[in-house]
Amino acid sequence: MTFLFQTDEKSQIKKNESFTKKFSKWKLVRRFVQTGIIFLLVSPVFGFTFFSGTLISSEIFGFFLTDPLAAADYFLAAKTFSVLVFGSALTVLVFYFFVGGRVFCSWVCPVFLLTELSEKLNKKFAVFKIKPSPNQKYFVLGAVLVLSFATSKPIFEIVSPIGFVSQNLAIGIDTKSKVFGDKISLESGEIYGNLKKNLIAKDVERVRFLFNGSLWFVLTIFLIDVFVVKNWWCKFTCPVGAFYSILGKKSPAKIKINHEACNNCGKCFKVCFVNEVLIAPVQGKSDFVLDGSCTNCLNCVDVCPESALGAGIKKDFWK
Amino acid sequence: MERRDFLKKGLATGLVTCTSSFSLFALLGQDNKTYFRPPGALPENEFLSACIRCAKCVQACPYDTLKLGSVTDGKNAGTPFINFREKPCYLCEDLPCVKVCPTDALDIKSLVNIDLVHIGTAVITDREACLSLNGIRCEICYRVCPMIDRAITLEKHEQEITQKHTVFEPVIHKDYCTGCGICENACPLDESAITVLPSQRGDKAKHYQYLREQVKHKKGHKK
Ligand code: SF4
Ligand code: SF4
Ligand code: SF4
Ligand code: SF4
Ligand code: SF4
Numbered sequence: 001m002t003f004l005f006q007t008d009e010k011s012q013i014k015k016n017e018s019f020t021k022k023f024s025k026w027k028l029v030r031r032f033v034q035t036g037i038i039f040l041l042v043s044p045v046f047g048f049t050f051f052s053g054t055l056i057s058s059e060i061f062g063f064f065l066t067d068p069l070a071a072a073d074y075f076l077a078a079k080t081f082s083v084l085v086f087g088s089a090l091t092v093l094v095f096y097f098f099v100g101g102r103v104f105c106s107w108v109c110p111v112f113l114l115t116e117l118s119e120k121l122n123k124k125f126a127v128f129k130i131k132p133s134p135n136q137k138y139f140v141l142g143a144v145l146v147l148s149f150a151t152s153k154p155i156f157e158i159v160s161p162i163g164f165v166s167q168n169l170a171i172g173i174d175t176k177s178k179v180f181g182d183k184i185s186l187e188s189g190e191i192y193g194n195l196k197k198n199l200i201a202k203d204v205e206r207v208r209f210l211f212n213g214s215l216w217f218v219l220t221i222f223l224i225d226v227f228v229v230k231n232w233w234c235k236f237t238c239p240v241g242a243f244y245s246i247l248g249k250k251s252p253a254k255i256k257i258n259h260e261a262c263n264n265c266g267k268c269f270k271v272c273f274v275n276e277v278l279i280a281p282v283q284g285k286s287d288f289v290l291d292g293s294c295t296n297c298l299n300c301v302d303v304c305p306e307s308a309l310g311a312g313i314k315k316d317f318w319k
Numbered sequence: 320m321e322r323r324d325f326l327k328k329g330l331a332t333g334l335v336t337c338t339s340s341f342s343l344f345a346l347l348g349q350d351n352k353t354y355f356r357p358p359g360a361l362p363e364n365e366f367l368s369a370c371i372r373c374a375k376c377v378q379a380c381p382y383d384t385l386k387l388g389s390v391t392d393g394k395n396a397g398t399p400f401i402n403f404r405e406k407p408c409y410l411c412e413d414l415p416c417v418k419v420c421p422t423d424a425l426d427i428k429s430l431v432n433i434d435l436v437h438i439g440t441a442v443i444t445d446r447e448a449c450l451s452l453n454g455i456r457c458e459i460c461y462r463v464c465p466m467i468d469r470a471i472t473l474e475k476h477e478q479e480i481t482q483k484h485t486v487f488e489p490v491i492h493k494d495y496c497t498g499c500g501i502c503e504n505a506c507p508l509d510e511s512a513i514t515v516l517p518s519q520r521g522d523k524a525k526h527y528q529y530l531r532e533q534v535k536h537k538k539g540h541k542k
Contacts, residue, residue: 053419056371056373058373064421073371078368078422080369082421084421085421085422088421152364152368154372158397159396160372163397164397171387213390214389214396
């Protein structure tokens with residue numbers, strides 16, 4: 001992308017001026033939200049009741065939420081219709097339509113934290129440098145839907161790293177494991193008559209980690225991300241990301257660019273994990289980042305020395 | 320430098336292949352294990368289609384009865400199952416696991432009558448080991464059964480060795496057995512002599528059950 005780096009004096013001076021690192025305000029907010037989501041997922045462990053479930057399906061203050069792709073997989077696999085699943089998926093769909101589809105990725109999904117870590121490690125440890133097409137994820141999405149229908153199984157939910165990570169967060173940590181009298185002794189036979197009433201429960205105060213083998217799968221993805229293809233999962237493969245990309249394309253919440261202020265320094269390209277979406281706006285071809293793959297992570301807004309980029313609303317979003 | 324590069328590539332390829340082949344084998348691996356589902360689950364195949372692997376049921380179970388399948392469970396990854404020997408299902412009156420299920424994988428209809436739950440059916444699988452069948456007054460499975468005298472009854476026979484004593488044989492009646500596994504969990508033997516097996520409710524079984532009822536009926540008349 002060398003064509004972007006103008007070598008005229010103006011931008012050269014500006015580049016040197018902004019050598020001091022800008023404070024990443026949005027990144028801080030985003031980290032706060034990401035941590036918050038993780039706390040939300042483990043909150044039932046500590047006895048909070050306002051949230052339960054995982055990122056596939058959950059309940060918050062009595063409202064059901066379901067991942068729209070999981071809902072689609074369910075309808076295709078079980079070949080039934082459920083008002084509850086449809087309604088709870090629609091709630092999520094409408095929300096992400098208005099805040100920008102892949103906001104789920106950069107602000108909510110716990111796998112994205114791993115992706116961001118793998119991105120850093122990939123800089124140092126990349127061994128192979130394979131670059132698939134960013135459109136690959138749409139094929140994966142299509143394949144998932146077709147396979148779900150053909151095999152009558154919600155295919156993506158069986159292997160979803162988003163599911164695995166959130167399942168492990170939700171039930172992997174166990175602070176108050178109730179231990180019932182394991183050994184049945186013959187002498188105390190009388191308690192068995194009315195077992196339900198007489199169950200002796202001991203609350204054992206300890207933290208147990210019961211992380212299950214599914215995290216192997218997550219580790220696999222992480223290692224591929226680090227060694228083989230940078231951002232293999234989130235950029236090229238994840239069907240949830242693909243789904244939200246399609247949704248986000250029409251969303252009104254978009255990154256806006258002020259062409260006059262932009263000096264083509266190219267800094268935004270370095271912090272954006274799907275940086276091809278920035279080519280058109282930086283070249284002056286559009287006023288917004290129109291590609292649905294943009295996650296509205298606001299990294300580019302943080303880094304832009306001219307404050308040319310900002311969160312914006314595209315008023316004629318239906319076009 | 321070339322050598323280092325080679326080592327690096329080898330190590331990375333090795334790591335990635337190991338973990339990915341582990342996950343792949345685990346996922347595709349044929350498993351003959353029977354998975355016992357929470358109360359109210361649809362028939363196994365329909366259940367696997369309908370369960371979206373949200374783990375809410377596992378989270379909701381107050382007794383930690385439900386376990387969650389992982390990639391090593393192949394297509395059962397992310398689905399709930401019960402290991403009775405570890406923790407049976409206590410059939411909570413309000414069935415929290417069924418209530419939270421967003422799909423109909425755990426069917427809300429089973430809430431109407433908890434006695435109709437059929438997770439499986441208990442069977443005396445080791446007649447040689449069962450203490451009661453050896454003439455010892457164990458009968459723990461009978462006493463712990465929440466459906467006592469309906470799901471398990473004690474039938475009396477003459478004890479053949481002494482010909483003086485009585486054997487109290489626990490007999491399971493599958494129309495009432497909920498498959499909760501409390502009996503399997505309670506059996507004092509190292510390997511439980513009573514085991515919950517998948518319910519078999521085929522036509523033939525019905526036929527013999529009918530015969531049995533007829534015999535009972537006739538006996539009753541004689542008395
Ligand atoms: S691409 Fe998929 S895994 Fe990555 S952050 Fe988005 S939803 Fe999560
Ligand atoms: S364009 Fe900006 S907001 Fe969009 S993904 Fe890239 S860095 Fe994030
Ligand atoms: S009925 Fe109660 S004990 Fe049984 S699986 Fe459901 S929540 Fe657990
Ligand atoms: S609550 Fe229902 S959909 Fe979710 S894991 Fe349990 S059975 Fe499956
Ligand atoms: S599984 Fe055992 S304890 Fe449970 S109802 Fe059946 S016979 Fe009774």
